[in-house]
Amino acid sequence: MLTEEEKNAGLVGRIIPINIEEQMKTAYIDYSMSVIVSRALPDVRDGLKPVHRRILYDMSAELNLSSDKPTRKSARIVGDVLGKFHPHGDSSVYDAMVRLAQEWSMRYPLVDGQGNFGSMDGDSPAAMRYTEARMKKITDEVMADIEKETIDWTLNFDDTIPEPTVLPTKIPLLLVNGASGIAVGMATNMAPHNLCEVVDACCAYIDNPEIECEELLQYVKGPDFPTGGLIYGYDGVREALLTGRGRVMMRARTEIEHTASGRECIVITEIPYMVNKAEMIKKIADLINDKKIEGISYINDESDRNGLRIIIILKQDAVASVVLNTLYKNTPLQTSFAVNNIALVKGRPMLLNLRELIRHFVEHRHDVVVRRTRFDLRKAEERLHIVQGLLIAQDNIDEIVHIIRSSQTPDAAKERMMERFGLSDLQSAAIIDMRLRALTGLERGKLDAEREELEKRIAYFREVLASRDEQMRVIREELIEMKEKYGDERRTEIIYASEEFNPEDFYADEDMVITMSHMGYIKRTPLAEYRTQHRGGVGVKGSATRDEDFIEHIYVASMHATMMFFTEKGRCYWLKVYDIPEGTRSSKGRAIQNLI
Incomplete structure (x- = not known):
């Protein structure tokens, strides 16, 4: 038997002492770089993350599922991608493929799905053994010329099959479909845009490579979301296009209609991008139940295969514009999209503005056309x-x-x-x-x-x-051909002039009775609560006060009016009528020193 000292003596020279802090640092940096480069961020040239690129390449080259071929079981596609190119979870591949087929997620979907691929309500897609898929016609253009030595290749994870490092896409996918992903220490969130506008901007850049980013804004108006809706205000859009970062305010598209009984109702036909419709309706219903939003009597989702339609029926005395503004403020009917244009340029993450995104795409196309x-x-x-x-x-x-x-x-x-x-x-x-x-x-x-x-x-x-x-003429002609084949009308309307919410937007301009007692208690009561006394009537009580207090001042003023208050010392304060607390006829009101 060896002693403990003899055992330890034999190990000396074979054990390498490592500082745990250094080891943790290098291991974490390796991990984070792997996530950034090989998982979470899209390549600036084809706008795809590795998982999307592998799905499309497998569907095109390995399974021959072009747009004119019959669909194939999703499980077959996912299994093929897993076994050949993407050794990760099957759900990660299937979820990525499902998103490529969802018309409310992608401005120009790349996969043609058959079966249940989820819904705007956040419903899960059917299991991959039930659904089928193939490529969309537009995806044939993304894969075009891949067999003509136009791109660089690398070996897959077990060095048995070559896979493309980038696709030779004729369509600027990063701009038209956007991207989102969370890496380590950084994230990307890119908005989708309209193909016609992006192609026009690319052509303008080809005609004049010295063009300023500011000049490209006359071609690309702003994001164009698959769910339509409105962009409210242009400052955030402009900042996002010029710098690569900005906050775009999105609103649902609404109309005021009347029911058969003559009541006003708000009809929602388009909702902001990435908003879950079912959760939005639940949030509105919860606010109604909690009495945080007044004036709504009924909400119903009437969406069908013809399109989205949510109807909000108002109470008899509610003012539609006031209720709508309250909904915008408190629910996802108005939400913001934080643009953060980070993409991989030659394997390194970079923040890019509109001109740089177009420049990198045109350079990629130039390389493809020459090769x-x-x-x-x-x-x-x-x-x-x-x-x-x-x-x-x-x-x-x-x-x-x-x-x-x-x-x-x-x-x-x-x-x-x-x-x-x-x-x-x-x-x-x-x-x-x-x-x-x-x-x-x-x-x-x-x-x-x-x-x-x-x-x-x-x-x-x-x-x-x-x-x-x-070479540039060839690129330009091919871009214009893509625009003619797949271009469509803008879906998202931009409202250029926007203002912050004005408090007056939340109150109807009705007449109010303001009462103030001798001891300084003030309140407002709707004038409609006071009615004309008829013969023989005993009247209505206007206010309750303490025994020694009495009503000293009564004014009638509209809700949006401003009241001036003068103190004994000659100071003047002002207060909007809607800021005075509302009380019933019988309540005593609130002490004025608590308001001013």
């Missing part, structure tokens, strides 16, 4: 080389047939053809693989036409590669 053109040029030159060999064979077909028939092996035939006609290895291989039908006159005409077409294409590709202006 695609080089690929197309190489393929066209390779094909032209073979076509020229086939034409030589056509011209000397009898001799070619003789060489092939008199050779022992295909390789010997190739060698003799290469010596006799100066052909390359590829050309002679193509001639040997040629079918007999290629000897007909019609095939000869086809080869001539193909050669002319290839020569034209090669000349065009060389022209594009020789000139940056020509």
Whole structure:
């Protein structure tokens, strides 16, 4: 048996002492960088996080689920993504795919879902074994030219399958669909925008790369949310577009209508982005039950497949504009969107304004177009080389047939053809693989036409590669094509002039009776509570006071009026009528020294 000292002696030199503080620091930094770069933040070029990129690539390349193919079970897609590219929880992949299909989450959805994919009320989607999915037509444009060496590739987690580091998207996804994500020590929250406006801004940048961010605001008016609604006030929008940070105030779209019985009702047809409809209705109902909002008698959700419709029926004496302003202040009918445009630029998180987002996208497209053109040029030159060999064979077909028939092996035939006609290895291989039908006159005409077409294409590709202006023209044309195919009208209306809530907005301008007693008790009572005394009436009691107190002043003033109060020492105070506490006819009111 070894003693304790002998055991310890054998370990010396094999144990490395490490400072725990240093170890924790390096481990945490490694973890945080992994979250920032490989999970939570989108790439500035294609606007996608790794999980979204892997889902779309798997649907496109591995499962061939383009928009014209039948849908496939979501569980199959999720399983494929997990096994090949994204070794994390299946719910994280499925939830990400579901969001790509939700029309109220994405301004331009990228996945075409079939089945229950959740709702605006926050309902969960059906389990992945029940739903099916495929790519949307717009997603074909996101994946276009991926096979033409347009992007860089990396190996997946077990080094068995290549996966794209970025997608060659023709659509500026980061701007049109936005993004949100919480990393370690930083977060991103980017608003969606209208495709037509973003394309116009990109074209303006291509035409003039020195354009100021301020000038781009005439093209991109502001965020355009999938749920519509209103943007109330422009200062936050402007700040967000110019600096990358800002607070955008969103409001529901409402209309005042009348019921069959003549009562006023507020109808909500669009709600702010990312607001849960069911929770919003519950919050309004709770405020009504707690008597925090007066004037509402009934609220009901009448939404159906034709669109959203929430109806709020008011009490007989309620003023619609006052109730609406109270709802805006106290419920998610008005909410803010805190813009924080942080995205990965060459693997590093950066805060970006509108011009920088457009610049990075255009540079990405420029890189894709140059690489695609080089690929197309190489393929066209390779094909032209073979076509020229086939034409030589056509011209000397009898001799070619003789060489092939008199050779022992295909390789010997190739060698003799290469010596006799100066052909390359590829050309002679193509001639040997040629079918007999290629000897007909019609095939000869086809080869001539193909050669002319290839020569034209090669000349065009060389022209594009020789000139940056020509490359930019190609990018511009493709962007305009995307706008024509997928562009639509703006959904979110911008109300440019906004004011902070004015307290007067919460009170109807009605006449009030203000009473003040000798001992300084003041109150306001609606004039409507006092009625004209008819013959034989005993009147109504106007106020209750202490035994030694009595009513000294009575005024009638409107709710929005201002009252002036003068003290014995010559000071003057002012108070809005709505700030004076309301009391019933029989209450004594409140001591004025508690108000002023």
